[in-house]
Amino acid sequence: MKTIIIKDLEQFDQATRIIREGGLVAAPTETVYGLCANALNETAVGNIFKAKGRPNDNPLIVHIADLDMLYKLVTEVSPIAQKLIERFWPGPLTLIFKAKSIVPRAVTAGLDTVAVRFPSHPLMQKLIKDSGLPIAAPSANTSGKPSPTNMQRVFEDMDGKIDCIIDGDSSEIGVESTIVDTTGDIATVLRPGGITYEMLEEVLGKIAIDPAITNTLKEGQKPKAPGMKYTHYSPNADVFIIKNSSAYFDVAHHNMFGDLDNLREHLTTLVNEAHEHNKKVGILATDETKHLFDADLVLSAGTESDLQTISAHLFEVLRSFDDNGIDIVYSLAFPKKGLGVAIMNRLEKSAGYHFITI
Numbered sequence: 001m002k003t004i005i006i007k008d009l010e011q012f013d014q015a016t017r018i019i020r021e022g023g024l025v026a027a028p029t030e031t032v033y034g035l036c037a038n039a040l041n042e043t044a045v046g047n048i049f050k051a052k053g054r055p056n057d058n059p060l061i062v063h064i065a066d067l068d069m070l071y072k073l074v075t076e077v078s079p080i081a082q083k084l085i086e087r088f089w090p091g092p093l094t095l096i097f098k099a100k101s102i103v104p105r106a107v108t109a110g111l112d113t114v115a116v117r118f119p120s121h122p123l124m125q126k127l128i129k130d131s132g133l134p135i136a137a138p139s140a141n142t143s144g145k146p147s148p149t150n151m152q153r154v155f156e157d158m159d160g161k162i163d164c165i166i167d168g169d170s171s172e173i174g175v176e177s178t179i180v181d182t183t184g185d186i187a188t189v190l191r192p193g194g195i196t197y198e199m200l201e202e203v204l205g206k207i208a209i210d211p212a213i214t215n216t217l218k219e220g221q222k223p224k225a226p227g228m229k230y231t232h233y234s235p236n237a238d239v240f241i242i243k244n245s246s247a248y249f250d251v252a253h254h255n256m257f258g259d260l261d262n263l264r265e266h267l268t269t270l271v272n273e274a275h276e277h278n279k280k281v282g283i284l285a286t287d288e289t290k291h292l293f294d295a296d297l298v299l300s301a302g303t304e305s306d307l308q309t310i311s312a313h314l315f316e317v318l319r320s321f322d323d324n325g326i327d328i329v330y331s332l333a334f335p336k337k338g339l340g341v342a343i344m345n346r347l348e349k350s351a352g353y354h355f356i357t358i
């Protein structure tokens with residue numbers, strides 16, 4: 001299949017036509033690039049799973065561009081959902097509702113609920129509005145890899161497998177949407193993302209957090225977001241997260257990573273050990289700490305004073321280590337506050353929950 005690339009608005013109608021005709025289009029959103037198909041076309045949705053190599057018991061998020069579309073897909077919008085919609089849509093928040101039967105099984109993976117998001121990105125909104133269709137879209141990467149946050153990474157994974165890529169800017173948030181289940185008495189976060197716990201609490205007061213996020217699932221317990229059981233966001237390199245037991249979150253004291261001398265010493269030892277085994281080593285650091293470390297490749301994800309710079313670059317940095325043939329990545333651990341929760345959730349998964357505590 002020849003994948004066409006759309007670089008300006010004059011060609012945009014081609015993308016709209018492809019969606020209407022049941023094809024696949026990758027498009028930029030504020031979270032990550034999405035792999036889009038008509039959500040009401042079972043065959044088109046099936047092709048998303050094929051292009052990504054995605055397990056088909058992992059349901060998709062349906063993207064809308066007005067609330068009329070929402071009412072066509074769901075049976076009920078609870079007061080909890082209404083409050084969240086008013087405050088956070090359009091934006092990086094996905095809500096779970098009871099689904100109407102119009103939503104194909106391929107989208108819900110057989111659940112009686114459907115995940116819906118109203119994205120803020122103008123090109124994604126245009127694709128939905130111009131086609132007049134709700135659009136099912138997971139991230140536009142090969143299943144298991146770090147999500148693409150720019151057009152080049154989509155091209156690497158999807159060239160020849162999909163009809164079209166819309167070339168836009170790099171994703172602003174860089175991690176996937178926050179998912180909140182609104183079907184129960186209390187809003188339950190199923191995946192942390194761009195809308196933080198603090199922001200949700202400000203609107204709702206109390207929220208619940210699914211045990212799969214905090215890694216406290218008991219044996220036999222299933223995550224409520226089926227996708228959470230799969231390997232995710234993994235570069236080819238083995239990732240390890242360095243936890244410094246002396247760290248505490250206090251931006252004012254610049255002690256995000258604890259005693260930096262201690263951290264540097266331990267990392268030097270780890271790098272030397274890896275070199276003895278002929279492994280190429282990368283370190284994932286910040287603008288503020290990058291100069292402290294020595295390895296085959298030291299990359300900063302962003303500045304500690306603005307965690308959004310780090311979420312925006314995280315996946316790109318993980319892919320850059322692979323570009324450079326790095327075998328082992330040691331990553332600093334970010335504080336689990338605000339956007340740090342989503343950053344660490346993705347990083348922990350990309351590391352397969354491998355930690356080194358110093």
Ligand code: AMP
Nearest residue numbers: 059060113114115138224225226227228
């Ligand atoms: P992705 O598209 O890869 O960012 O993943 C979408 C996430 O939404 C996955 O973790 C899914 O399991 C989750 N999801 C989609 N639909 C539902 C649903 N009806 N109930 C719970 N989780 C869902």
Ligand code: MG
Nearest residue numbers: 138139140147
């Ligand atoms: Mg994904």
